[in-house]
Amino acid sequence: MRRALAACLLVLALAGCLGAITDDGSRTTERIEVTVVEVTDGDTVEVAYPNGTRETVRLLGVDTPEVHVENDPAEYEGVPDTEAGRACLREWGNRSSAFARSELAGEEVTLVFDDEADRRGGYGRLLAYVDYDGGRFNRALVEQGYARLYDTTFADRDDYAAAEERARENDTGLWTCADP
Incomplete structure (x- = not known):
């Protein structure tokens, strides 16, 4: 009985030291x-x-087109630096904001912090994943073409890069703004 209790305590202690593993495998x-x-x-x-x-x-690992300031098409691979490219990104910025409002506004969500990322960004905002009934909102933004990968250090970076690549290849969401 004592050995079983000691083993359980050891497992719990190690789990606490190593951090929790989420459903998607991130630590x-x-x-x-x-x-x-x-x-x-x-x-x-x-x-x-x-x-x-x-x-x-600030949602970790993603960057949606701007709605309050001018977009820089150079940040979105393949989007031309033209009035049409900027207008397309502005439209997708509005769509991204509308999607976030429809999914998150007034909802109870879980902020999930990443051991590999900074806790706060350059403007003092918390950096976190947002989990909600639909899964991980940050990932959904990239998969559905509402956002690009924000190239910084975080545990799910490779997964997000692959999701962006698939969205770009399929002309999903904002990637319709890119030149063919």
Whole structure:
């Protein structure tokens, strides 16, 4: 009985030291339940913790076209640096924001932090994955062509790069803006 208890405690201790493994295989150490109270754009949301504290969250690993400032087509491989290219990206920025609002606004979600990524970005925003009833929202943005991979260090980077490549090959979402 003591050996079994010791073995269980050892497993629990190791699991805590190594972090949790999510359903998609990524390693994380912290998950926080929050409510999305505002969608700023396709890759930025404001959340409220159960105690009422609010925080701005930048979705880790993704970049949706801008809606509040001009887009730089050079950031989106194959999109021409023309008025038509910028207009197309602006349209997909609006669509990305609308998708985020329809999926996340007012919803309880789970922020998932990545051991390989910084906890905060350059503007002081939290960097996190957002898990919701539909799965991992960050990944959905890339898979459905609402976002590109934001090339930084994070555990799921290779998976997101592959998802972007598939979206580009299939002219999914914003990748319809690219030259043939």
